Amino acid sequence: MQSFWRTYGIVLIVAAVVVALPFAVTSSFYLRIGALVFIFSLAVLGINLLMGFAGQVSLGHAGFFGIGAYAVAVLPTHFAVPSWIALIVGVIVAGLLAFVIGRPILKLKGHYLAVATLGMGILIAMVFTNEARFTGGPDGMPVPRLELFGWRVRGSEAWYWISGVTLVLAALLAVNLIDSPTGRALRAIHDSEVASRVLGIDVARYKLIAFVLSAIYAAIAGAYLALFDGLVTPATAGFLRSIEFVTMAVLGGLGSIFGSIVGAALLTILPQMLTVFHDYEHIALGAIMIVFMIFLRAGIVPSLASLFRRSPS
Amino acid sequence: MSALATHGIGIDFGGVRAVDDVSFSVKRGEIFAIIGPNGAGKNTLFNMISGLYQAPRGKVMLEGRDVTNLPAHVLAQRGLSRTFQNLQVFFRMTALENVMVGRHLHENRNVLAHLFRLPSVVAQNRASRKRAEGLLALVGLSEIGHRPAGELPYGALKRLEIARALAAEPKVLLLDEPAAGCNAVETAEVDAVIQKIAAQGITVILVEHDMKLVMKISNRIHVLDQGRTLAEGTAAEVRSNPAVVAAYLGAHAGGEAANAGR
Secondary structure, eight states: OHHHHHHHHHHHHHHHHHHHHHHHOOOHHHHHHHHHHHHHHHHHHHHHIIIIISOOOOSOHHHHHHHHHHHHHHHHHHHOOOHHHHHHHHHHHHHHHHHHHHHHHTTSOHHHHHHHHHHHHHHHHHHHHHOHHHHOGGGOEEOOOEEETTEEEOSHHHHHHHHHHHHHHHHHHHHHHHTSHHHHHHHHHHHOHHHHHHTTOOHHHHHHHHHHHHHHHHHHHHHHHHHHHSEEOGGGGSHHHHHHHHHHHHHHOTTOHHHHHHHHHHHHHHHHHGGGGGGGHHHHHHHHHHHHHHHSTTOHHHHHHHHHHHSOO | OOSEEEEEEEEEETTEEEEEEEEEEEOTTOEEEEEOSTTSSHHHHHHHHTTSSOOSEEEEEETTEEOTTOOHHHHHHTTEEEOOTTOOOOTTSBHHHHHHHTTGGGSOOOHHHHHTTOHHHHHHHHHHHHHHHHHHHHTTOGGGTTSBGGGSOHHHHHHHHHHHHHHTOOSEEEEESTTTTOOHHHHHHHHHHHHHHHHTTOEEEEEOSOHHHHHHHOSEEEEEETTEEEEEEOHHHHHTOHHHIIIIIHHHHHHHHHHHHO
């Protein structure tokens, strides 16, 4: 029973927050922020499986995010594909692309992998900018609303619940994975590739699994954001977005499921709160991030957790 | 049929023959030691056998099958496991989880089953945990299974690596300086563990500098010097071999003479 709480406690907390929040706040503005946090958390959760657990960096995941987003924009607009099918197609395409690119790219390590994934992300974003016939080019394009069983999904509340429930499921799957032979293999690769190999772990296969899974998480998040916003631009898939995902994961805590959500929440909510600083908003944001990284080096959640463990209770 | 054999194996590093034309054959259940002065090529030899280095010359046979230059993870499937001199522990995982990773080859590796935590995965996790606990007990680390490996003392990590390698249920186990950095008590524990492993019918090949340990537990000893085979035989034979005394023990004797002079 104790192990049940240790394993699923985080998922239950996330579920409780998702359910409780709408009772605490009533304004649709806050629900909109909540939905954005959940959507970004999804992508960051994927990045964290790749970076925090398998120890492989990617600076190009906005590319997969963009594939999800453009799938639900392009396919319904130009090919009359229902949005929900477009979403599934986008996720599958992102997963397949990750599978194909991942094989050669994941042979690289450290900085080389970072640069290669960076290039991958930029290439994908370039396709969205240049295929103006389908994507509207640099201006982007509107995204038709999602329709489910005749219900037009729109508005902050609807997307709050859709993204919230998806996040809980995604966290559940991630927690399941981590406490399994696959999860142990990923963490082992992070600490010692050579020891993993001599224990029979097919290192290339597990890196690829983490890469594909993280691409799928990113694509779902991208599709949600596009459907929620009703607009998609190349910036959706841009380099800065990739950096943002990585920053959220590092800030919240690499290797921490809950940290992914905290990181995403912080970097989504903080800029909203810092608007009081007007022109100095970005300076304040940067300063706060630096302070967090200096004092909570392992990321917010893991650092605080170890702090609580050490303090005499 | 030998459990593990090499035929004329060799490798060069920048013109230096690190290992040259080394052949040996280890019988099943034997404890076989490879010794030699620093730089004799023991580690390089181990790395070629375990698939971490590609051997440009010679062959490695595992249970009669040619396994030369197979990737390390495939060799592990064929029943070869090893430990590392310069510890390759999974420092962020607990001691128990380290050993559970060793169960990898004997676990179902279907990722979808893992994602959805099918009942079979739960049962398997439990079985792996139990097995890992048993192995930690075997190497005398029962009490510290829950602790992160990064917090454990050196001697414990040495034995943790042995437990982890055993979890893979190898037929042949390569131990890379299992007693290095261990005090007398820890060395005695390592000694006992190796004997227990061999008693289970697992073939043990070890590289070790602790001559007392090597002479005591090895069935046979293979002596390397500058990448080449110098001698092979039982402890008594090796000890009385003049070439070995000159090249290997001679160096030690010189060191002792220097110490005596102080």
